[in-house]
Amino acid sequence: MKRSDPQIAPGAFKLYDAYAHGDLSRRDFLEGLRTYAIGGLTVSALAGALLPDYANAQQTETGDPRLIEADLLYASPEGAGEMSGYLVRPAGEAAPRGGVLVIHENRGLNPHIRDVARRAALAGYVAFAPDALHPLGGYPGTDDEGRTLQRQRDRGEMLEDFIAAAQVLRDHPACTGRVAAVGFCYGGAVANELAVRLDWLAGAVPYYGGWPDPADAQAVRAPLQIHLAELDDRVNAGWPDWRDALNEAGAPYELFMYEGAQHGFHNDTTARFDPEQAALAWSRTLAFFDRVLSV
Incomplete structure (x- = not known):
């Protein structure tokens, strides 16, 4: 359905x-x-x-010969200390590529977000998807357990873990040093926060994520491409305040509102998935990456 x-x-x-x-x-x-x-x-x-159907809704597969995949440990001194993420990039000899930080929802690095990272890599980027649940043993195999574990982590520390991940990706030899972030739901909120915290970030693409403090809009330097679902009243309620703050600060952004779409419309593992709207949003995301990561 x-x-x-x-x-x-x-x-x-x-x-x-x-x-x-x-x-x-x-x-x-x-x-x-x-x-x-x-x-x-x-x-x-x-x-x-x-409920999610990860077994039958993957667009890519692990082990694809076009990709190089690895689970990478990295240091997060201001966060959990040690963290882990999924690093995936195009196979073959190639010059360094732009980096895409892929930020998961509120349940850890599940199969869907790994799939999204592979999609970004197949589009020609070095993708890195951290797992905020690594300090608690990693994604436990089900979203129910994942949500329970993620609620046990401090949100401030998790943000530091994703900041550290962005820096690791930026400095990776396969990356040009230019990094953009894309996140979904909780990850969308983190993508917004990274645009506030990292003045070197090349761009951020939050999908239906929560909003920073409007007072922080003055710190935004990276262009934002914001994707919202028309029927997502919970998230959309905070958009006018953040929009007004961005406008007052002169911060660069573009907004796309998807008519008739539900929160999570990009996630093809649940019934909220809208194939046409998701394809349009992803095409816009890749075009945005092409603009901000090829400079």
Whole structure:
């Protein structure tokens, strides 16, 4: 089932959004779905349509001969101390390439974000996707467990871990030294924060992420390409304040609002996925990388 499937009511998507962001327990999520399990659709079938399907929704595969992949340990002195990330780049002899830092959602470095990193590498970049759960043993294999673990980490320390990752990518011999960040949901919020904290960042692409303190807009130097879903009331509520602050600061940004799309519309492992809107957003993202990383 996809976002447009008429069997999935808007209220069911809202329940999943609350559950995915830790505002609803699994038990309450399933209980709430009973309202929408009608017309022969069972709660288990509805939940199965809403929950991620990593096994059948990968666009790329690990072991692709066109790529070089490695899990890389790195130092994060102001954060967790030791961290780990997934580094992937085009195979073959080549000059250094621009770097793309890929920042996961609120559940650690799951198979979908690894897939996104491979997509960036296949587009010609050196991609690095850190795992904020490394200090707790890494992504545990399920998003439920991943969300539980990520809530145990301090948000300030995690931000420092991603800042350290950006610096590691910048200084990697396969990278030109120019780095842009892309993040989704929690990762979108981190991408916004990196634009505030790193004056050397080449660009940031937050997908439906939370917003920095408007007072921090004065620090933004990197161009932003912001992707929002029309039906994502929770995230969109904070956009006007951040927009006004960016405008007042004269910070460079462009916004794309995707009509009829749900929060998470780029994630092709859940029913919120919108194939046309996701393809359009990703094409815009790659064009943005081409602009800011080829300078």
